[in-house]
Amino acid sequence: MHSPLRWGGDAEGGAPFVEADPANPAKVRGFDVEIASMIAQALHHDPVFVQVAWASIEASVERGDFSIGMSGVEDRPELRARHAVSIPYFEFREVLAVRFADSARYRTLADLARKRVATLGGTGAYQMLLDLQPRGGPVAISYDDDVHPYSDLVSGRVEAVLLDNIIAERSLKRTSGFYIQPVPVATGHYVAVLARADTALRDSVNAVLRARMRDGSLEKTLRAWNVWNDSEARYFARVLADSSGGNTASAAQGVRSVRSYLPALARAAAITLLLSCLAMALAVAVGIAVAAGRVYGSRVLRTPLAIYVEVIRGTPVLLQLFVLYYGLSGIVRLPAFLAAVLGLGLNYAAYESEIYRAALQAIPRSQLEAGRTLGLSEAQILRLVRGPQALRLALAPMTNDFVALLKDSSLVSVITVVELTKQTAIYATNIGSWVVPGLLCAAIYLAMSLPLSRLARRLERKWSHA
Amino acid sequence: MTQALDVRNVRASRGSQEVLRGVTIDVAPGEICALMGTSGAGKTTMLRAIAALGPFDSGSITVDGFELTPGVVPPESKLRVLRRSVGMVFQSQSLFEHLTVMDNVTLALIHALGWARDRSETEASALLTSLGVGHRASAYPRQLSGGEAQRVAIARALAPDPTLLLLDEPTSALDPARRGSLGEVLRALAKEGHALLISTHDVDFAEAFADRVAVLAKGVVAEEGSPREVLSDSTHADTRALLRSPSAEPRE
Numbered sequence: 001m002h003s004p005l006r007w008g009g010d011a012e013g014g015a016p017f018v019e020a021d022p023a024n025p026a027k028v029r030g031f032d033v034e035i036a037s038m039i040a041q042a043l044h045h046d047p048v049f050v051q052v053a054w055a056s057i058e059a060s061v062e063r064g065d066f067s068i069g070m071s072g073v074e075d076r077p078e079l080r081a082r083h084a085v086s087i088p089y090f091e092f093r094e095v096l097a098v099r100f101a102d103s104a105r106y107r108t109l110a111d112l113a114r115k116r117v118a119t120l121g122g123t124g125a126y127q128m129l130l131d132l133q134p135r136g137g138p139v140a141i142s143y144d145d146d147v148h149p150y151s152d153l154v155s156g157r158v159e160a161v162l163l164d165n166i167i168a169e170r171s172l173k174r175t176s177g178f179y180i181q182p183v184p185v186a187t188g189h190y191v192a193v194l195a196r197a198d199t200a201l202r203d204s205v206n207a208v209l210r211a212r213m214r215d216g217s218l219e220k221t222l223r224a225w226n227v228w229n230d231s232e233a234r235y236f237a238r239v240l241a242d243s244s245g246g247n248t249a250s251a252a253q254g255v256r257s258v259r260s261y262l263p264a265l266a267r268a269a270a271i272t273l274l275l276s277c278l279a280m281a282l283a284v285a286v287g288i289a290v291a292a293g294r295v296y297g298s299r300v301l302r303t304p305l306a307i308y309v310e311v312i313r314g315t316p317v318l319l320q321l322f323v324l325y326y327g328l329s330g331i332v333r334l335p336a337f338l339a340a341v342l343g344l345g346l347n348y349a350a351y352e353s354e355i356y357r358a359a360l361q362a363i364p365r366s367q368l369e370a371g372r373t374l375g376l377s378e379a380q381i382l383r384l385v386r387g388p389q390a391l392r393l394a395l396a397p398m399t400n401d402f403v404a405l406l407k408d409s410s411l412v413s414v415i416t417v418v419e420l421t422k423q424t425a426i427y428a429t430n431i432g433s434w435v436v437p438g439l440l441c442a443a444i445y446l447a448m449s450l451p452l453s454r455l456a457r458r459l460e461r462k463w464s465h466a
Numbered sequence: 467m468t469q470a471l472d473v474r475n476v477r478a479s480r481g482s483q484e485v486l487r488g489v490t491i492d493v494a495p496g497e498i499c500a501l502m503g504t505s506g507a508g509k510t511t512m513l514r515a516i517a518a519l520g521p522f523d524s525g526s527i528t529v530d531g532f533e534l535t536p537g538v539v540p541p542e543s544k545l546r547v548l549r550r551s552v553g554m555v556f557q558s559q560s561l562f563e564h565l566t567v568m569d570n571v572t573l574a575l576i577h578a579l580g581w582a583r584d585r586s587e588t589e590a591s592a593l594l595t596s597l598g599v600g601h602r603a604s605a606y607p608r609q610l611s612g613g614e615a616q617r618v619a620i621a622r623a624l625a626p627d628p629t630l631l632l633l634d635e636p637t638s639a640l641d642p643a644r645r646g647s648l649g650e651v652l653r654a655l656a657k658e659g660h661a662l663l664i665s666t667h668d669v670d671f672a673e674a675f676a677d678r679v680a681v682l683a684k685g686v687v688a689e690e691g692s693p694r695e696v697l698s699d700s701t702h703a704d705t706r707a708l709l710r711s712p713s714a715e716p717r718e
Contacts, residue, residue: 369519370560375549375578375626377542384577388564463564 005045007036009071010054016225017072031225042208075189084202088189091235092164096181103179112138115159118149125162261427268423282345287352312350325415340412359390399456403449470661476525487685493661500672503682509665530629553623557634561607568603613644633664649675
């Protein structure tokens with residue numbers, strides 16, 4: 001019995017990196033899993049897998065959740081500046097996937113000027129697209145997973161997908177209907193990432209990796225997972241010849257300065273604010289209609305409205321966003337921002353409707369009767385007497401919900417809308433620290449929500465006529 | 467002479483209990499009728515039936531020629547004529563808290579009668595001034611005293627110029643001095659030709675300002691006549707009970 005060596009990866013990333021073993025879902029398999037085992041065994045440890053979200057692998061290894069992170073972790077200068085990084089154990093190619101009809105038209109990134117190109121957020125490919133974007137290059141569309149970029153490519157939401165060849169080839173098995181350009185856009189490397197101070201373990205890992213390259217067992221593993229080819233063989237030969245450590249990433253680029261992220265952050269904050277305001281406007285309008293229907297309507301109307309409210313409130317908004325954006329894409333292909341407004345708006349409408357319903361029912365009957373004896377119609381009583389009074393009662397809980405919506409709007413990053421939290425995460429990943437981006441992001445959220453609360457308090461005071 | 471209000475043999479229940487068992491009352495234009503009775507005698511049930519806010523089981527109610535039929539209250543769309551003829555002042559006043567005094571009074575003129583705002587405000591101003599609350603036009607209900615709120619509620623009910631004005635316990639929140647001045651206001655309205663039916667258990671008030679008193683007891687009008695006949699020389703047991711009731715005493 002050896003002591004454990006904890007290593008972290010993301011089983012959601014799937015094969016061939018790390019996936020839940022179909023034969024025993026409690027276990028994981030994949031070439032990263034096998035390489036982690038090789039390392040652990042060579043160092044006389046038992047490998048213990050720790051599940052972690054792919055985008056959090058670096059932060060997680062640094063805070064000590066596990067010793068080694070490897071799950072298709074891409075080598076890049078920022079990574080080396082902040083963590084201990086092994087020699088690359090695999091060379092991949094960034095490839096462009098396009099629809100068959102466009103295979104002649106879109107051969108390289110240069111052919112995709114101002115076109116929407118999808119990729120996985122936080123990857124080298126995403127960074128590459130972002131760097132090109134201000135210079136008239138493609139428009140980068142960031143996804144949180146590597147399945148939907150390809151389904152959106154096929155359905156026409158994006159013009160191309162830039163990701164590594166392993167993901168592209170794997171997706172081709174799942175989603176047909178696109179073509180992978182044979183000429184790679186760039187090459188990159190997978191590495192194991194360790195805590196910055198853990199250089200001793202890093203050196204041991206490097207020694208193991210080099211030994212397994214030399215004795216052919218790494219090649220055997222990669223062959224077993226169908227990711228071996230001639231260029232990989234040439235790459236291994238280069239690494240073994242270069243005793244300096246095969247460190248192919250240059251540090252020339254350096255770490256981006258804080259200031260360079262500010263415009264992107266400001267833009268993301270504007271998106272958050274616009275999205276929240278539109279979604280809230282929709283929620284209020286639909287909420288009022290639903291509440292009025294439930295208070296005034298016949299049973300035929302009340303039942304479906306009650307079902308709507310209960311289903312929406314009883315299921316996660318994340319799921320609703322997925323269904324709206326991806327699930328319905330066969331019927332109606334909503335643009336991401338519109339889907340975000342609809343998803344959040346319709347979700348909050350259910351909550352708002354309950355607030356309005358309670359407020360409508362709280363208006364004393366004598367107020368309605370006074371309206372009737374004056375000769376007002378029921379619709380006029382609702383519009384002129386009951387509604388305005390209910391709105392005053394609803395103001396405080398509505399403000400509360402709007403502030404909650406501002407923050408819930410961060411969920412829409414799953415349907416490719418880059419809002420404030422997503423932009424902050426990108427920024428934090430790039431500079432390798434959450435301190436400055438986190439504080440900045442919190443300050444921006446507060447700057448948006450505090451004036452709102454103040455305004456609501458002012459209105460409440462004005463309406464109290466004390 | 468045509469009556470502004472003609473109630474014939476009305477029976478009505480509240481829940482499973484029959485509170486009105488054949489009530490007959492009429493009120494002529496220019497007349498103030500006090501509908502008296504102890505708490506629970508059915509005064510409010512009667513007023514609510516006349517205003518078509520609550521149902522009655524049998525009999526008939528005719529307001530200014532419009533006949534209400536027994537059974538469930540008809541929808542508002544069928545009550546247009548009645549609404550124009552009947553104004554109601556609630557015991558709690560029920561002013562619209564979110565509107566100024568002016569907007570409370572003009573609401574029916576603008577939205578039910580379709581008058582222009584200018585004309586409505588001129589009318590409302592005159593009405594509020596005649597009731598002594600013209601200076602409170604821009605106040606909100608919560609800023610008013612009990613007496614002011616009562617007058618604003620009367621102005622609101624009077625604005626569409628109804629033939630019949632119903633007042634439910636109008637003196638309950640007023641001190642004796644204000645009761646007197648409210649009585650003067652109501653007398654002036656009767657003089658203009660409005661018919662007033664006032665539910666009250668305030669004996670002094672009825673004695674001082676009503677033309678006629680009807681005492682409601684055991685679900686029927688037990689005694690009816692001029693205030694002097696009914697309230698001063700009554701030999702009727704139910705009226706004596708009313709005169710002795712605790713709610714009538716504190717003023718003695």
